Amino acid sequence: MSRIGVVVCHCGTNIAGVVDVERVAAEAAKLPNVVFAVTNKYTCSEPGQATMKAAIEEHQLDRLVICSCSPRMHEATFRRMLKDTRINPYMLEIANLREQCAWVHTDKEKATEKAIDLMRMAVAKVEQNKPLFTSTIPIHKKCLIIGGGIAGIQAALDVADAGYQVTIVEREPSIGGHMVMLDKTFPTLDCSACISTPKMVDVGQHPNITLMTSSEVVNVGGYVGSFEVTIKQKARYVDHTKCTGCGLCETKCPTKVPSEFNQGYNKRTAIYKPFAQAVPAKPVIDPDSCKMLKEGKCGVCAKVCPLGCIDFKDTAKEYTETYGAIIVATGYDLIPWQDLYGEYGGGRYADVITGLQFERLVNASGPTEGHILRPSDGTEPKDVVIIKCVGSRDPHKGKSYCSRACCMYSAKHAHQILEKLPGANVYIFYMDVRTPGKGYEEFYDRTRADGAVYIRGRVSKIYKENGKLVCKGEDTLLGKPVSVQADMVVLATAMVPAVGVEKLTTMLGIATDPDKWVQEAHPKLRPVETQTGGIFLAGTCQGPKDIPDTVAQASAAAVKVCGLFSKDEMETSPMISGVDQQKCCGCGFCVNCCPYKAISLVEIDAREGARRVKKTVASVNSGLCQGCGCCTAACRTGAIDLSGYTNAQILKEVDALCL
Amino acid sequence: MSVKADPNWEPKILAFCCNWCTYTGADLAGLNRMKYPANVRVVRLPCSSRVNPQFILRAFQKGCDGVMVCGCHPGDCHYATGNYFTRRRFMLMKRLLEYNGIDPQRFQARWISGSEAAKFRDTVTRVAGEIKALGPNTRFQEKWYEEGGEAQ
Numbered sequence: 046m047s048r049i050g051v052v053v054c055h056c057g058t059n060i061a062g063v064v065d066v067e068r069v070a071a072e073a074a075k076l077p078n079v080v081f082a083v084t085n086k087y088t089c090s091e092p093g094q095a096t097m098k099a100a101i102e103e104h105q106l107d108r109l110v111i112c113s114c115s116p117r118m119h120e121a122t123f124r125r126m127l128k129d130t131r132i133n134p135y136m137l138e139i140a141n142l143r144e145q146c147a148w149v150h151t152d153k154e155k156a157t158e159k160a161i162d163l164m165r166m167a168v169a170k171v172e173q174n175k176p177l178f179t180s181t182i183p184i185h186k187k188c189l190i191i192g193g194g195i196a197g198i199q200a201a202l203d204v205a206d207a208g209y210q211v212t213i214v215e216r217e218p219s220i221g222g223h224m225v226m227l228d229k230t231f232p233t234l235d236c237s238a239c240i241s242t243p244k245m246v247d248v249g250q251h252p253n254i255t256l257m258t259s260s261e262v263v264n265v266g267g268y269v270g271s272f273e274v275t276i277k278q279k280a281r282y283v284d285h286t287k288c289t290g291c292g293l294c295e296t297k298c299p300t301k302v303p304s305e306f307n308q309g310y311n312k313r314t315a316i317y318k319p320f321a322q323a324v325p326a327k328p329v330i331d332p333d334s335c336k337m338l339k340e341g342k343c344g345v346c347a348k349v350c351p352l353g354c355i356d357f358k359d360t361a362k363e364y365t366e367t368y369g370a371i372i373v374a375t376g377y378d379l380i381p382w383q384d385l386y387g388e389y390g391g392g393r394y395a396d397v398i399t400g401l402q403f404e405r406l407v408n409a410s411g412p413t414e415g416h417i418l419r420p421s422d423g424t425e426p427k428d429v430v431i432i433k434c435v436g437s438r439d440p441h442k443g444k445s446y447c448s449r450a451c452c453m454y455s456a457k458h459a460h461q462i463l464e465k466l467p468g469a470n471v472y473i474f475y476m477d478v479r480t481p482g483k484g485y486e487e488f489y490d491r492t493r494a495d496g497a498v499y500i501r502g503r504v505s506k507i508y509k510e511n512g513k514l515v516c517k518g519e520d521t522l523l524g525k526p527v528s529v530q531a532d533m534v535v536l537a538t539a540m541v542p543a544v545g546v547e548k549l550t551t552m553l554g555i556a557t558d559p560d561k562w563v564q565e566a567h568p569k570l571r572p573v574e575t576q577t578g579g580i581f582l583a584g585t586c587q588g589p590k591d592i593p594d595t596v597a598q599a600s601a602a603a604v605k606v607c608g609l610f611s612k613d614e615m616e617t618s619p620m621i622s623g624v625d626q627q628k629c630c631g632c633g634f635c636v637n638c639c640p641y642k643a644i645s646l647v648e649i650d651a652r653e654g655a656r657r658v659k660k661t662v663a664s665v666n667s668g669l670c671q672g673c674g675c676c677t678a679a680c681r682t683g684a685i686d687l688s689g690y691t692n693a694q695i696l697k698e699v700d701a702l703c704l
Numbered sequence: 705m706s707v708k709a710d711p712n713w714e715p716k717i718l719a720f721c722c723n724w725c726t727y728t729g730a731d732l733a734g735l736n737r738m739k740y741p742a743n744v745r746v747v748r749l750p751c752s753s754r755v756n757p758q759f760i761l762r763a764f765q766k767g768c769d770g771v772m773v774c775g776c777h778p779g780d781c782h783y784a785t786g787n788y789f790t791r792r793r794f795m796l797m798k799r800l801l802e803y804n805g806i807d808p809q810r811f812q813a814r815w816i817s818g819s820e821a822a823k824f825r826d827t828v829t830r831v832a833g834e835i836k837a838l839g840p841n842t843r844f845q846e847k848w849y850e851e852g853g854e855a856q
Contacts, residue, residue: 115727115731115734116748117723117727117728117731118731141731141746141748143734144730144731144733144734144735145730145731145734145746146742148734148735148737149733149734149737149738149739149740149825150739150740150742151739152742155714155742156742158742159742159745162745163745166745166747556784556785564784576783576784620750638753638785638789640781640783640784640785640786641783671783672750673750673751673753673754673782673783673786674749674750674751674753674754675751675753675754675783675785675786675789677754677756678753678754678755678756678757678789678793679789687750687754690749690750690754692756692758695747695749695756695759696758696759696762698747699718699747699759699762699763699766699768700762700766702716702718702745702763702766702768703716703763703766703767703768704766
C-alpha cells in the first residue's frame with residue numbers, strides 16, 4: 046500500500062483566489078491511499094518545504110503530490126527538497142493549478158472542479174511511480190575535431206590551450222581548408238595565408254594536438270563522454286615519422302597533374318605537398334597519378350629520398366579511439382555551377398571562372414604570381430563582369446538561401462581588379478547588396494568610389510562574340526535590357542555543404558536541414574550544439590558564413606567542449622526508455638523511429654521452455670536516449686516503456702480524469 | 705439518443721501536450737492571464753510522439769468527449785523528428801476513429817509552440833465550443849454499454 050501525501054498550494058491568492066483549495070484538499074483526503082492532505086500558503090518557500098519534510102516523516106509518506114504552479118517552474122526545486130527525505134525525488138507529481146487553471150479561468154466553481162480533476166490525475170499517476178536513480182557516465186577528456194579548416198583549427202587550439210587532448214581529422218593531405226586558398230580577406234584586406242598559416246603551424250606544433258591528415262572518420266559509436274571513433278588514414282606512401290620535408294622528391298618527380306589547390310591553373314607532381322605552407326609540411330603520393338603505383342615503373346622519388354621514406358607498399362590504416370566530445374567542422378564546397386548554369390556556358394568558356402578560382406589568380410603565390418590574367422590566353426582583362434547569387438537565392442536552379450560571404454568578396458574582387466589593372470572596368474550584377482558586418486558597408490562604399498559599376502539585375506545569358514564574352518541581362522532599376530562585353534566573368538557561386546557530409550551526419554546520428562547543412566539544437570539559443578549530446582558544430586558545416594563568424598563559432602564550440610570536460614563524470618536523466626526483453630519480439634520498429642540512434646537490436650540468450658535459444662531483442666543505450674518516448678508508441682508488444690512516463694502512469698491519469 | 709439532454713452539460717476534453725512547446729505555450733497563456741473554457745485537462749508528456757494511440761482509445765472509452773494531441777511545429781521538435789511520427793500516426797488514427805463512428809472533430813492534433821499562448825487559448829476555446837455543439841460522446845464508452853444502451 047502506498048502512502049500518498051497531497052499538498053495544495055494557495056500561492057498567496059494566485060491559486061486560492063480562484064480555486065477553492067480547501068475543497069481540493071478535502072477531496073484529496075477522500076481518495077484511497079492518500080493519508081495526508083493539507084493546504085499551504087507558499088509551498089515553495091523555506092517554511093513550506095520544512096512543513097512538507099516534517100509531514101513526510103510524521104506520516105511515513107512514500108510519494109507526494111503537490112498542487113501548485115507549473116512543474117516547469119518548481120519541479121526541480123521540489124525534487125531537490127526530496128533528496129534528503131525518505132521519498133525518492135521521482136516519486137513526486139505536480140498538478141498545475143496556477144498557470145493552467147487559476148490564472149486562465151474566472152468561474153470559481155468550474156476552476157475548482159478542474160483543479161480537483163488535475164489533483165486526481167496526479168494522485169493516480171503518482172501511485173504508479175517507481176523510484177528512479179540518476180546514474181553517471183565517465184567523460185573521456187579527449188576531443189575529436191572533424192575538419193581542419195579555419196573552424197577546426199580555431200576550435201582545436203582553444204580546446205588544446207585549455208589543457209585537453211585534441212585530434213584533428215582532415216581528409217586532405219594538409220590542414221588549412223578554404224581560407225588558406227584565399228588571397229585577401231574582406232574588409233581589412235589582410236593577406237589570408239599570412240593570418241591563417243601561423244595558426245596552422247601552432248596546430249602542428251601543439252603538444253596537445255594530434256593531427257591526422259589524409260584521414261576520414263569511418264565509424265562512430267558510443268555517446269557523450271565516450272564516443273568510440275574509428276579513423277581511417279589513407280595510404281600516404283611516405284613515412285612521415287622519418288621525412289624531414291626537404292622536398293627533393295617533388296623536384297624530381299616526372300609526373301605532372303593539375304593542382305587542386307590552384308584550381309587546376311598550374312601543375313603539381315604526383316608526390317606533392319598541396320601548397321608551400323602545408324601542415325604537415327611533408328609530401329604524400331597521389332596514387333591516381335603516380336607512375337610507380339599505376340604502372341610499376343619510375344620510383345624516382347624513392348631513389349632520391351636521402352632518408353628512405355618512400356614506401357610504395359604503404360596501406361591504409363585504421364585507428365579506434367575514445368573521445369568525450371566531437372566538433373564537426375566539415376565546411377563547404379562550391380555549388381557545381383557548370384551542371385546548373387548552361388546559360389553561363391556551363392564551363393565551356395575558360396574565362397568564366399568562380400570566385401575561388403579568381404582568388405588563386407590574384408594571389409601572389411598563385412599560378413600567375415598575382416597577375417590577373419585570363420585563363421584562356423594569359424592576357425590582362427580590360428572589362429570584367431562579376432555575377433552574384435549564382436546558385437544562391439535561386440530556388441529554381443540552385444539554393445534558396447543566401448551564401449552570405451559573396452556580396453563582400455565580390456566587392457573585394459572588384460577592388461582588387463581596379464587596383465591591379467588601372468583603366469579596367471568592373472561591372473557587378475547583383476540582386477541585393479548585403480553587408481551586415483563590421484566595416485562591411487564602408488568597404489562596399491569604397492569599392493563603388495573606386496569605380497565599380499553595380500547593375501541591379503541578373504544575367505540571363507553569356508555567349509561569345511568577336512572574342513568577347515557578351516553578358517546579357519536586365520538593369521531592373523532602369524527597367525531596360527543591358528549587354529556588357531567582358532573579357533572575363535567571375536561568378537559568385539553558392540556555398541553548399543562539403544561533399545560526403547551526409548555520410549558523416551548519418552554516422553554521428555545528427556540531423557541536417559533540407560539543404561544538408563548540419564542542424565543546430567536551437568537556432569537562437571543553442572547554435573553550436575547538435576541534438577546529440579557531446580557533438581558540437583563549428584563553421585560553415587552549419588550554414589554559410591564568413592571567416593569572423595566561423596572563428597567565433599569555433600571558439601564557442603570549444604567552450605562547450607571545455608565545459609563538458611571540466612567535470613569527471615556527467616549525470617544522466619533516469620527518465621529514459623527501457624526494454625522488457627521478455628516481451629520484445631525484435632521487430633525493430635523502435636530502432637527506426639529513434640531520433641538519437643539510441644536503440645539497437647542485440648542477440649541474447651533466452652529460455653524457451655527447457656531449451657536455450659538465441660533471441661533478437663531491442664536494447665536502449667542509456668547514454669544516447671534523451672527520453673522522448675517516440676519508441677514506446679511504435680512498440681507493438683508494449684515491451685518498451687519510458688520511465689517517468691510509463692504506459693501505466695498515463696493510462697491511470699486518463700482514467701482518473703474520466704471517473 | 706437516449707442520453708438525457710442536460711442543459712448544464714460540459715464536455716470533458718483531454719489534451720496531451722509536449723513538455724517543450726505546447727505545455728510551455730499553455731503556461732505562457734496562464735502567465736499572460738488569458739482566459740479560456742475550463743473543459744480541457746492537460747496531460748504533460750515529453751513529446752507528442754509519446755502518445756500511444758491506445759491512450760486516445762482509452763480516453764474515449766472512459767468517457768472523454770474530445771481528445772487533443774499537441775506538440776511542437778513540424779521541424780521544431782525538441783527531439784528533432786518526434787512530431788513527424790506523431791503526424792503520421794494520427795493521420796491514420798483519425799481515419800480509424802472516423803471509421804468507428806467517432807466524429808473526427810472529437811480528435812484533433814495541433815501544433816502550438818512555446819510562444820503561441822494565444823494560439824493555445826484560441827484552439828482550446830474553439831475545440832471546446834465545437835465539442836459542446838456535438839454533445840456527449842457515446843461511442844466506445846463502457847458506461848454506455850453497461851447501461852444497456854445501443855450504439856448510436
